[in-house]
Amino acid sequence: MIDYKLLEALATVIETGGFERAGAVLGLSQSAISQRIRTLEVRIGQPVLFRSPVPRATPAGQQLLNHVQQVQLLERDLAKSLPTLSEPTARLRIALNADSLATWWAMAIGEFCRSEILLLDMLVEDQDIALRRMREGDVAACLCSNSQPVAGARCIPLGSMTYLPLATPSYKTQYFNQGFNEQSLQSAPAIVFGPNDQLQHRFLAQNGYHGAFPYHLCPSSEGFVKLALAGMGYGMIPEIQAQHEIKAGRLVSIAPGQSLEVELYWHFWRHSGGVMERLTTALKAARP
């Protein structure tokens, strides 16, 4: 069998971002951790880590990480039926979209993580990068709007989020007084999450607009809402995130009746054992 002490050292270096910290977590010296990583590399005949600036797994290292993650999940299941085994604390690395994390995610999985004593490493990623991380074995699951399953993984729909084009009333008066049309869209500053933000483009395309428009770039879900509230632009905001602001009249739709639905899909490795299955059940029950 594989020497899991070595894999544990690898997983902990990646998790903590450093050899010294990994040593602190495992109660080992930094040089003992280095030694384990080197032994692992000699054994498999290739590097498992890029060392700098921050330790990052090589493709081979990623395969090992994915494997050790699944083993840790299976160990938890075992500990349930053999409670005399000391309770290992499971960690699960999950990539998800920023808006889910900023809205419904915690309430959906909080109770589950509390009762299972499950710790999460969450990564906020664009769907393309999230799925690549999934393929590379860097994460155990991924929540994104892409329905294409990764080989070896399952993909189930988790409902959808509704996005509305929101801004302050005074912003709307300033820029959309003449109506929601090509001319107003050309001059009205939008708020866009990042260069790859598809929502804004889908929304404009849905309205037959394909031209350029001024925009602020704001890669923060809460910052996004705050920018809209400060009157800096309009943005596609999840309805559940803005409901208080809409109710209070602080944000209004610049195109009433218009919305975008974004489907969400949950990708997870088959054979990751019972924790993942139960987490998936909890998610299905509490999806947005």
Added chain:
Amino acid sequence: MIDYKLLEALATVIETGGFERAGAVLGLSQSAISQRIRTLEVRIGQPVLFRSPVPRATPAGQQLLNHVQQVQLLERDLAKSLPTLSEPTARLRIALNADSLATWWAMAIGEFCRSEILLLDMLVEDQDIALRRMREGDVAACLCSNSQPVAGARCIPLGSMTYLPLATPSYKTQYFNQGFNEQSLQSAPAIVFGPNDQLQHRFLAQNGYHGAFPYHLCPSSEGFVKLALAGMGYGMIPEIQAQHEIKAGRLVSIAPGQSLEVELYWHFWRHSGGVMERLTTALKAARP
């Protein structure tokens, strides 16, 4: 003089993340953009862009970007005194910490950006990376907790943010019933922003605790608060972000009377002209 058409093409490729999109913004074909980038590279005798997976500036490209950014700012000042020049829309690339963006930032600069028709590219970065981007000329300004000025830039203090160790009352009862001590800290799950989160470590060190502790990783300011509200852990949360939750009794301090102050500093290039000076004045007036 430099051919600014070429620099504009470079800046737009970086801003939009692609040749095709840069073409769309500038009203040019993708191949015209490629041609301009190549011409620029021939002229300076070295590459200005790494092409894949996403266009990224080389060190030489970054120096050009920094320059063109400053020129664009100066052009705006000129347009103020020569209003017959067509109004160029200024863009400012700013790196800042996630918690500022999620809390006071938009209200501090919103009115200024509206009246100056200034568009912002905001990047959420750890302070070390933010300052590196500043040094490399990738951003025009940077808001972080490091007071060490970058060569050629000014650095002014912008006040501080107060962080409190917050959790739900039921979480506190479960984990800190026996008091806030070593034993409770060993088993109580914390919420940590990322592997480099200094707040959690500073808070624990301040309390004489240097051991390991279980934690969730959550690189999202709003997600952080949501995780705490879902009872998944305690976390260092900005007081201004949690004031409603504290007032309503949904979040309480696990160590009453304890807090962390994080100083904020504003770094910006000297000689960036009047827009930057006026933005700095607006920030000083509205700092947290």
